[in-house]
Amino acid sequence: MRVSRQIRTDRTVQGLDAALSDLISRAHATDNQPPFNDQTRIALATGSAQIITAENEAGTLLGVAVRDGAGFEAVIDPSARGLGHGGALIAALLDTPGGAEITSAWAHGDHPGAAALARRHAFSRKRVLYRLARALDAGTPSDARDTPPSLAITTFDADRDADDWVALNARVFATHPEQGAILRADLDARIAEDWFDPRSFLLVRDAATHALIAYNWLKIEPGSEDGEIYVIGVAEEAAGRGLGRHLMNAGLARFVELGLSTASLYVDDSNAGAVALYRSLGFETDTVDVQYRRPQPGVRS
Structure with missing residues (x-):
């Protein structure tokens, strides 16, 4: 035909x-x-x-x-x-x-047709990104912000927090090709989006030094009943204190507060620790995205 x-x-x-x-x-x-x-x-x-x-x-x-x-x-x-x-x-x-x-292409959905197209043009499977989701209900944590002052959560203020967040995000995602490359201009572009709400950008600073040590940025599209854990990060020096779970629960509580029905997030399948945390909080696989890559010209794979 x-x-x-x-x-x-x-x-x-x-x-x-x-x-x-x-x-x-x-x-x-x-x-x-x-x-x-x-x-x-x-x-x-x-x-x-x-x-x-x-x-x-x-x-x-x-x-x-x-x-x-x-x-x-x-x-x-x-x-x-x-x-x-x-x-x-x-x-x-x-x-x-x-x-x-x-050198890079994202396919949203792990479809055989996309894989075939990738092979035809010498792209190979490089990364797998899960979208995990869960329902929000009476079992969702609602008291996650009732925490000791040493772990007090504040919300985002651009004048106070923007540069600190860019610096911490770059450290947390130093090996991540996209998230770790975000600059202040990229943050400003996202702040200008219609979904951005500083009250849904949760931060934790060290009680003694006031340094930013963790964050959970939430994304709620206008009119949507789904809340996304847009990006969450914990400084290496603050690891092992339960901040990731603490901020996840605070994010879920915020979604419940806003009357949302579901929560979602994206995570690399290679990040076993994060995947285990999210699954322990009731998240299950919803969709799968795949990144395909090919060598740069003149560079052997």
């Missing part, structure tokens, strides 16, 4: 506007997860992303690939899947000027 499509490299986010938003919404509803991660969404919002589209002869959007730096993500309209549009998009993206420098 002949499939009609045109691949376009001249589209902009502003030009696509509602069509791109509708595509993202349809994919999210079908797949039960967003097609793009936060970094890609910010790149789209700021105009720094490179976009390639697949469209039919009438100009209807069938799919889009979004490049941000050395990585990309792609989504195909649910009604147009299985027709080769994804393969055509990725081939076109990798064939653009500078395409050889693309």
